[in-house]
Amino acid sequence: MKAITQAGYGGPDQLTLSEHPEPKVGPGEVLIEVRAAGVNPVDWKLGAGYLDPLMEVRFPLVPGWDVAGVVAALGPDVPEFAVGDEVYGYIRKDSAHLGAYAERVSASVRMLARKPASLSWAQAAGLPLAGLTSLQSIDRVKAGAGDTVLVHGASGGVGSVGVQLAVARGARVIGTASERNHEFLRSLGAEPVTYGDGLADRVRELAPDGVDVVLDFVGGGAVHDSAGVHRSPGRLVSVVDGDAIELGGQQLWARPDAARLTELARLADEGKLTVHVEHELPLAEARRAWELSQEGRTRGKIVLTV
Known part of the structure; x- marks a missing residue:
């Protein structure tokens, strides 16, 4: 599969679009066909090494903690979802290695909820974190x-x-x-x-x-x-x-929370919450997305589409 990878700590110039092994899907996890990945300042801060005292990072790193996509496969013991379900989530794991800037990513059901029907893929990917x-x-x-x-x-x-x-x-x-x-x-x-x-x-x-x-x-x-x-x-x-x-x-450091993601989806579908996406870029332009995020002037969200 294609993914944005980073060989070591550094800035946007470290990001490359390359072939990467398929993620494994463990118990309580699903495989997601990614439609969009949200870009957050923590992505490039992690990539620059600022979070090294807090998190284990394995290279090559696929960045990204915000995802929206379709369930493509189920790991063992996953009654919560079925193949074909549209989901979104904040998929921060205990260590950083395989994130959302990819064609496919695995994630625990603890980090996912059903995608708000009223939001586009890009908007849904911009909402979790x-x-x-x-x-x-x-x-x-x-x-x-x-x-x-x-x-x-x-x-x-x-x-x-x-x-x-x-x-x-x-x-x-x-x-x-x-x-x-x-x-x-x-x-x-x-x-x-x-x-x-x-x-x-x-x-x-x-x-x-x-x-x-x-x-x-x-x-x-x-x-x-x-x-x-x-x-x-x-x-x-x-x-x-x-x-x-x-x-x-x-x-506060936000925690993955499926119940609260479900609450956010409900508010969006009730018309009480929307997501403004100022920059929607293809996956291959992840470098540009990080540069825009580092400028700190974005209104709303930056999202990569897959």
């Missing part, structure tokens, strides 16, 4: 009706999903983004503010009494920028900045 990160963050701080929620990085892949999930739970959402993305945030139900110097003052103009919840999906000191407007430091969660803990909040 972003959706689980934002949903688990919201659950962690119990954000919901009556809360004013400040979302940092609100126009990005995780943030744009997080905005919609918070709105769906009845929260008022204020989202930070560059001015070019303000109308996009309004379309998702958020009140936009420009990030950077003076952020706290701009948030106070919208919420004079401050905010109840802060969700940091961008880093870069955002948790400190908003400290002066946060009424409940314990209801702060960041997915990128360990300083959140020092401020009384929490840091």
Whole structure:
């Protein structure tokens, strides 16, 4: 099968499209014919070696933890799915070796759910990690009706999903983004503010009494920028900045979760959640996808199609 592989740690120039052995399908796993693979910043961070202290990595590495595709074969003891089922998932394993940037990938049923019927393959592939990160963050701080929620990085892949999930739970959402993305945030139900110097003052103009919840999906000191407007430091969660803990909040690393993927699919099919895909590229252009991700200016998601 064809797959994007990486021979060793490095940048986008290390990625090559090549032939790779077929993945094995173990107990409790399925083989997926990949239709699309989501691209996340963690993909190139893993590839650059930034996660080496945390994860075992085997080369040649096939990157990618977000997948949408069709079940092609079943391993032993898989009553959850049948061949031909359309699925999607966040397929991060305990070690990194065979990921989603390929024609086929195996994955545990613990990491998969049925694909939302209302989303395209590209949209479905862009949802798992972003959706689980934002949903688990919201659950962690119990954000919901009556809360004013400040979302940092609100126009990005995780943030744009997080905005919609918070709105769906009845929260008022204020989202930070560059001015070019303000109308996009309004379309998702958020009140936009420009990030950077003076952020706290701009948030106070919208919420004079401050905010109840802060969700940091961008880093870069955002948790400190908003400290002066946060009424409940314990209801702060960041997915990128360990300083959140020092401020009384929490840091989160998204976990595979089939039940929550099913919840995300339900919300999408009920019209309460969508995925904005700004760049949809063929698998062979994985290098370009990483370069775009590293620029940090993508609205929504980058996806590779197979």
